[in-house]
Amino acid sequence: MNNSIPSSSVEKVTAITNARIFDGEKVIEARSIVIEGETIIAVGGDVPADAAIIDAEGATLLPGLIDAHVHTSVGGLRDALNFGVTTELEMNGDFTGRGRAIQLKNADDVADVRSAGTAITAPGGHPDELLPDGDEIPEFVLKELAKLSDEDREAMLAAYAHDHEEVPQVTTVEEAIKHVHTQVDNGADYIKIMIEEGTVMGAPGLPVLSDEILKAAVEEAHKSGKIVIAHVLTAHSSQTAIDLGVDGLGHLFIDRPGYTPELVQTIADSGAFVTPCLVLNSSILGNPASELANDPRVHSKLSPEWMDILNSSFNTFPQGNLENSFKNVMDLHKAGVDILVGTDVAPVPVPNLGGLAHGASVHHELQLLVKAGFTPIEALQSATSKPARRFGLTDRGRIAEGARADLVLVDGDPTTHISDTLSIKAVWFKGAQKRS
Numbered sequence: 174m175n176n177s178i179p180s181s182s183v184e185k186v187t188a189i190t191n192a193r194i195f196d197g198e199k200v201i202e203a204r205s206i207v208i209e210g211e212t213i214i215a216v217g218g219d220v221p222a223d224a225a226i227i228d229a230e231g232a233t234l235l236p237g238l239i240d241a242h243v244h245t246s247v248g249g250l251r252d253a254l255n256f257g258v259t260t261e262l263e264m265n266g267d268f269t270g271r272g273r274a275i276q277l278k279n280a281d282d283v284a285d286v287r288s289a290g291t292a293i294t295a296p297g298g299h300p301d302e303l304l305p306d307g308d309e310i311p312e313f314v315l316k317e318l319a320k321l322s323d324e325d326r327e328a329m330l331a332a333y334a335h336d337h338e339e340v341p342q343v344t345t346v347e348e349a350i351k352h353v354h355t356q357v358d359n360g361a362d363y364i365k366i367m368i369e370e371g372t373v374m375g376a377p378g379l380p381v382l383s384d385e386i387l388k389a390a391v392e393e394a395h396k397s398g399k400i401v402i403a404h405v406l407t408a409h410s411s412q413t414a415i416d417l418g419v420d421g422l423g424h425l426f427i428d429r430p431g432y433t434p435e436l437v438q439t440i441a442d443s444g445a446f447v448t449p450c451l452v453l454n455s456s457i458l459g460n461p462a463s464e465l466a467n468d469p470r471v472h473s474k475l476s477p478e479w480m481d482i483l484n485s486s487f488n489t490f491p492q493g494n495l496e497n498s499f500k501n502v503m504d505l506h507k508a509g510v511d512i513l514v515g516t517d518v519a520p521v522p523v524p525n526l527g528g529l530a531h532g533a534s535v536h537h538e539l540q541l542l543v544k545a546g547f548t549p550i551e552a553l554q555s556a557t558s559k560p561a562r563r564f565g566l567t568d569r570g571r572i573a574e575g576a577r578a579d580l581v582l583v584d585g586d587p588t589t590h591i592s593d594t595l596s597i598k599a600v601w602f603k604g605a606q607k608r609s
């Protein structure tokens with residue numbers, strides 16, 4: 174018996190043994206880890222005598238997964254955690270530092286979240302075309318609200334009221350700068366800008382802010398120490414975003430014009446990352462996520478409303494084809510661009526925003542990246558260590574001594590067979606086991 178690893182008398186110590194371990198970068202030699210409190214205190218080595226032991230023979234331990242493009246809610250964060258997604262990155266919505274303090278006060282069974290706050294867009298610009306008219310709370314939101322506890326509902330309405338008492342209208346350089354400050358003051362973790370003229374959203378002619386205004390926003394965000402992510406769905410707007418100096422593209426261009434090789438090189442040279450959201454492109458092109466929805470490991474965890482959503486699609490650009498997105502993402506990957514797993518899932522089940530669901534779609538995205546040509550290990554890096562590094566989440570995304578104990582244990586070996594990520598045996602969030 175070896176007691177060389179000290180453990181305090183109050184914190185529970187757990188050892189996971191005999192696991193294959195993917196540490197965020199690669200499969201490592203060690204087969205065990207020790208968790209104390211919220212932290213991984215050892216990888217490999219002796220197991221403390223007082224540890225509760227979980228024998229993970231035949232299973233693989235992964236860092237908690239990260240979805241680098243969502244629009245979320247308390248319910249979305251809960252579903253995410255059920256699917257081993259321990260962090261969601263909100264790209265236009267609630268859950269800035271201020272929002273988290275209001276909405277997550279009493280929630281202990283939800284994923285962690287970071288947020289851009291409200292994105293910078295032209296009046297009437299994207300995503301207005303996707304949402305119902307008027308300022309009233311839409312019916313599908315009220316339906317979701319009815320399912321929440323009184324406390325959760327109050328928190329959500331308070332956050333909604335806060336967001337809508339000060340609708341940020343951006344039409345000038347000065348207003349763009351003010352908007353950035355408002356988001357930063359609310360505790361935004363990064364800044365999001367929209368460059369969407371609507372063609373692939375089935376709404377050509379959407380208003381877009383001028384390059385001058387967008388550039389002012391990017392520069393102001395950088396002055397505040399925040400990275401900027403651009404919504405772009407075409408090659409043309411991707412070029413614009415890179416010219417503006419953004420740090421990441423929130424989508425993968427869905428078209429593939431002749432100048433794609435130059436664009437890929439420009440993106441690589443800029444150092445920007447790309448969150449392709451292949452699951453969204455697939456849905457825009459008219460493909461429902463029915464194969465995913467039919468997987469018992471998925472439908473056992475989702476509400477009938479989210480199942481309906483998965484079984485439908487955006488279908489706003491059926492003339493495109495997914496092969497182009499696969500080629501584009503592989504070209505970027507081979508050029509050395511960091512590719513991050515993201516989904517663009519909506520906060521609540523919205524009938525026209527099909528093909529996506531919290532948590533489940535992260536596993537779908539991993540599968541599509543492998544279909545495009547990623548190795549399973551490269552795909553897993555894109556959902557763990559890479560997003561953690563690009564978003565400055567230095568405490569997570571890897572299995573290492575001192576890292577936060579956000580973990581997923583799955584049956585089988587997703588480092589060779591990617592769909593094994595869905596065979597979830599257990600999820601740990603900040604060291605606490607959330608399901609088994």
Ligand SMILES: [Zn+2]
Pocket residue numbers: 242243244264265517
């Ligand atoms: Zn989005």
